[in-house]
Amino acid sequence: QVQLVESGGGLVQPGGSLRLSCVASTDNYRIYYMAWFRQAPGLEREFVGGITWNSGTTFVVDSVQGRFTISRDNAKNTLYLQMDSLKPEDTAVYSCAVTQKIISNIYRIENYDYWGQGTQVTVSS
Numbered sequence: 595q596v597q598l599v600e601s602g603g604g605l606v607q608p609g610g611s612l613r614l615s616c617v618a619s620t621d622n623y624r625i626y627y628m629a630w631f632r633q634a635p636g637l638e639r640e641f642v643g644g645i646t647w648n649s650g651t652t653f654v655v656d657s658v659q660g661r662f663t664i665s666r667d668n669a670k671n672t673l674y675l676q677m678d679s680l681k682p683e684d685t686a687v688y689s690c691a692v693t694q695k696i697i698s699n700i701y702r703i704e705n706y707d708y709w710g711q712g713t714q715v716t717v718s719s
Contacts, residue, residue, distance in 0.1 A: 601713060602713060625694060683717075
């Protein structure tokens with residue numbers, strides 16, 4: 595199984611930056627895809643971006659393209675979400691998620707087996 599621990603959330607002004615971290619811990623480190631989701635107040639949880647672990651291929655959705663960047667540190671088993679030029683509409687609880695099985699739809703919440711506790715990001719002046 596996989597345990598995920600997130601950190602890096604907080605309060606930031608519009609235009610500011612945050613870097614979220616998600617540390618994965620597993621006895622048998624098999625990860626197919628590791629992703630970031632977010633859930634804004636009153637809205638459903640949505641896919642933000644992620645990485646195919648073996649290939650290192652990253653992807654983010656159009657709404658954060660050019661502002662958010664996915665990266666990883668293999669030695670530390672850590673996934674990062676660098677968030678720049680933050681907007682109030684980015685306010686949400688951000689969670690990381692892992693699937694150890696091959697999936698075709700990275701957007702689908704049901705495809706992920708492990709979730710972090712979530713970290714609050716608030717963008718406000």
